[in-house]
Amino acid sequence: MTLVVEDLVKHFRTRDGIVRAVDGVSFTVERGQTLGLVGESGCGKSTTARMLVRLDQPTSGRILLDGEDVAFARGATLSKLRGRIQMVFQDPYASLDPRLTVGQTLGEVLTVRRMVDGDAQRRTRVNELLEMVGMTASVAGRYPHQLSGGQRQRVGIARALAVEPEVMVLDEPVSALDVSVRAEVMNLLTRLRDELGLTYVFISHDLGMVRHISDRIAVMYLGRVLEIGGWRALSDDPLHPYTRSLRDAVPVPDPELEAQRQVVELGGEVPDAINPPAGCLFHTRCPYVEDRCRVETPTLRELAPRHQVACHFSERLFPDVLAEAQQVSG
Amino acid sequence: MSDAVLEVRHLQTVVRSGGRDLPVVRDVSFDVRAGEAVALVGESGSGKTLTALSVMGLLPDAARMTGGTVRLGGHDVGALDERQRRRLRGPEIAMIYQDPMTSLNPLMRVGPQVVEGLEAHGVTGAEAKARAIEALGEVGLPRPERLARSYPHQLSGGQRQRVMIAMAVALRPKVLIADEPTTALDVTIQQQVLSLADEMRRSTGLALVWITHDLGVVARVAERVLVMYAGRVVESGESRALFREPQHPYTAGLLGSIPRVLGAERPELPQIGGAPPDIAALPTGCPFHPRCPQRVDQCQVDDPRLEPRGDDGANGWAACWVPRDRWVS
Ligand SMILES: Nc1ncnc2c1ncn2[C@@H]1O[C@H](COP(=O)(O)OP(=O)(O)OP(=O)(O)O)[C@@H](O)[C@H]1O
Ligand SMILES: Nc1ncnc2c1ncn2[C@@H]1O[C@H](COP(=O)(O)OP(=O)(O)OP(=O)(O)O)[C@@H](O)[C@H]1O
Ligand code: SF4
Ligand SMILES: [Mg+2]
Ligand SMILES: [Mg+2]
DSSP: OOEEEEEEEEEEEETTEEEEEEEEEEEEEOTTOEEEEEOSTTSSHHHHHHHHTTSSOOSEEEEEETTEEOTTOOHHHHHHHHTTEEEEOSOTTTSSOTTSOHHHHHHHHHHHTTOOOHHHHHHHHHHHHHHHTTOOGGGGGOOGGGSOHHHHHHHHHHHHHTTOOSEEEEESSSTTSOHHHHHHHHHHHHHHHHHHTOEEEEEOSOHHHHHHHOSEEEEEETTEEEEEEEHHHHHHSOOSHHHHHHHHHSOOSOHHHHHHOOOOOOOSOOOOTTSOOSSSTTTTTOTTOOHHHHHSOOOOEEEETTEEEOOTTHHHHOHHHHHHHHHHHO | OTTEEEEEEEEEEEEEETTEEEEEEEEEEEEEETTOEEEEEOOTTSSHHHHHHHHHTOOOTTEEEEEEEEEETTEEGGGSOHHHHHHHBTTTEEEEOSOHHHHSOTTSOHHHHHHHHHHTTTOOHHHHHHHHHHHHHHTTOSSHHHHTTSOGGGSOHHHHHHHHHHHHHTTOOSEEEEESTTTTSOHHHHHHHHHHHHHHHHHHOOEEEEEESOHHHHHHHOSEEEEEETTEEEEEEEHHHHHHSOSSHHHHHHHHTSOOSSSSOOOOOOOOOSOOOOGGGOOSSSTTGGGOTTOOGGGGTOOOOOEEOSGGGTTOEEOOSSOGGGOOO
16 A cells, blocks of 8 residues: 655644644655655654554644545544554563563454454464564463563564554664664564565664665654655765765774765754754754755755755755766666 | 783673572673773673673672783782772773763762762862863863753753763773763764764873674774673674674674665675573573574584684684684575
8 A cells, every 4th residue: 555644743732842743744655665764863753653553643734545544533444544554663672561471462452453253263363473473383372571672573563463454664673672683673574574565664763774674765854854765865875964964974884984984074963843943954063054044944856756855955065966866767 | 912001801790690690791801002992892781881890890789700800000900999999990990881861960060070070089179170171171062161050951962971971081091981872872973972082092092992782883983892792702803804704603693684884785684593692591502502503513512712813813812613714604
């Protein structure tokens, strides 16, 4: 199914003022594809995720599943939606009920969602789900504390798969895992997507992981998308100054490459989402800022096919990269 | 070897748990020279923090050093009493702890907290104040006089981390141990902190021990690396060589499992399989053998020692029975 998000907004009222957590986000994810969402802490990734599965009610905007707007769905429609779109959370420790065995956790979802008929069917399906995520049936009898982090995350994935969703929203699914087990979970997610034709929204602050799994990538900053495009162009030849800074800031595990890198260091910090800067959201930290950036908000412009950038000056700043991008995709 | 400012030999530390002593640091040795950055890398629970706290002589109640020596600027730390040891912390060695929120006092303004550290070492009054402001400025905090009057919760994560560094370096230590100082920070702030550390190292000859689980951070900051696994150093060596030709299958597995940063190909990620062992139920033989693709029979019974690779350790040191040229791919 195609997931289309249009001008999605979430504002939180707090004592200090209105937090513009998500402030006009739009993207499209085609069936069977993965959209990566990256950005620094607080840029609105999780809030976007929670709205997609309707754990948070949007302030405004549209969420279209195959054309049907579910942003404000209630009752039976909302319940049906939960069968089509599921979320996997960052923290496999906190997202499982410690008092239930793995089999009970999965069985409960199957029963509540009426996915099975009777105990025998339920047991069979639990075993199938465990097998799908690379675990044996014996795990069904174990409690979360008897599992490793990677195993717990597999259970989290199995629980999402239990309702046979079409879309999975994965919010930092490997960030809490040991480095040596991340690859395993990434491979599992890729395999499930390809075998089951699942559509993913993959959220991470780790550009490397996002680059690895995504078809398209959106870079968020202060509740907005500053750049969106194909995975390769976006991670290797970005056209927005922020995406470039973000990429340069990530240290790569290769001392020889590190020694050669010419990194433009990004100063300052992300401004407060209650008082976002006027003009370009990034202007307070941008190495290329000019007067116009302080007053005029750049809109997302399609500078190469299916590659949109919200910067006034990308053409002038990165002419060679842009020429290449237009050629490659054109 | 003698130019090392910090020399750790055969460090052993145990943690008391369930009526048993669990070996959490096992035979760890390393040197750090002035102006050098050494990374201590390993997954959660591999013993990085307890190695650092053993060196500092600041172990929690449940833990106890049971063997080994720590030499700091010519002193055998084990032979000193607690008062003498305390005098070394600050001017000789300092540490940035893993969680900045727990190590800054939330009820106290940050300036006085830096001053307090100086006063404990006899720098007092106006001089302590001036030195504190100077230290806050040196770590790149804007308007340090004003910032000194802030409470920790009024600062951003990056600013708190800089305050922590300022506190640690205010007494101009020769060695700074930084325990995951950037893990909780955004990458752009991490980059600022890494550059700051590098600058201090170059300009003042500060020796750095940088603890992390991020191999990218290792590649950026460190000239030498120690890889820990289940309380052991399983490989150590010069960063470039270690990343190019890892000598231990665990290091090779970790490096191989990271997505590529360049190129049009995105092959399935090579994965290690399994998970790090529980320290209370360590496998026999080599602690990595249940997960190791290079395992031979001997690995299941004999625990390999850290041994030099190449001529005289030209390719670093590794604790593995199977040398790299005999690995199956
Ligand atoms: N329930 C809430 N009430 C008020 N503000 C909120 C709430 N939830 C989120 N926010 C704020 O909204 C902004 C976006 O938060 P969000 O959790 O979506 O960020 P994120 O990109 O997922 O960050 P991280 O990488 O740290 O997970 C932040 O400024 C956050 O403080
Ligand atoms: N105060 C304590 N009491 C009991 N066990 C402890 C204590 N501190 C650490 N341990 C145990 O000692 C082992 C090593 O812990 P250590 O904190 O040194 O790991 P680490 O490598 O720093 O991990 P992390 O990356 O999670 O910080 C772990 O198995 C841990 O559970
Ligand atoms: S619009 Fe201006 S401030 Fe914003 S990214 Fe482009 S150059 Fe920088
Ligand atoms: Mg989040
Ligand atoms: Mg630690």
